[in-house]
């Protein structure tokens with residue numbers, strides 16, 4: 187595991203102990219551009235052109251200051267940007283297990299990859315090997331279990347799509363640094379956007395039990411499979427059903443959720 191220091195001024199003080207690892211893709215052209223942005227104390231739009239910006243944006247427009255603890259470049263070199271004891275700025279508006287201020291409790295890892303804006307390029311093998319080694323080391327040193335590793339899309343569904351459906355979560359799980367459900371159920375559609383009632387209420391309860399910021403309703407009759415529900419289901423599929431990221435719930439989706447929740451309960 188090769189780690190080089192590339193310190194950023196973009197951090198402040200944690201308010202809670204570390205208990206999560208959040209994986210991201212950089213969504214930028216290359217690792218060097220991402221490292222410049224993550225260490226820039228006053229980033230401006232003109233310095234970071236990309237498909238996410240309006241073409242007529244004033245180049246002097248200030249961008250938000252961001253950072254992460256680590257950046258894993260295309261060759262698998264790990265750049266240490268913020269010390270783990272400090273609070274890096276990578277999660278943004280996010281929620282997991284009913285709690286916000288994810289930055290205070292997370293270690294953020296940015297993996298250099300263009301992401302959806304650049305046509306979902308594959309991650310390199312060297313990168314994934316480095317990510318697995320790094321996460322294993324973080325979990326061991328911080329006494330965290332593999333279920334504490336999440337994607338940015340999990341904690342900000344609908345707003346964020348990273349690390350995306352090309353990220354090999356299953357390989358991480360096989361290496362013992364993430365989780366993977368049993369998945370022997372069928373592909374029959376169970377529920378989709380616009381559905382209401384008991385079945386949707388149960389789906390929301392299961393998504394919440396896993397950690398997602400799912401809608402809560404007073405009674406089963408009030409449950410609606412909303413745009414928000416769909417965004418969460420898509421985030422779940424990007425991670426656990428990457429061949430079918432369409433926001434539609436199938437028997438297999440429910441079976442996987444159920445299996446993951448069971449595994450979490452077993453650990454308590």
Ligand SMILES: [Zn+2]
Nearest residue numbers: 210211338348
């Ligand atoms: Zn991200």
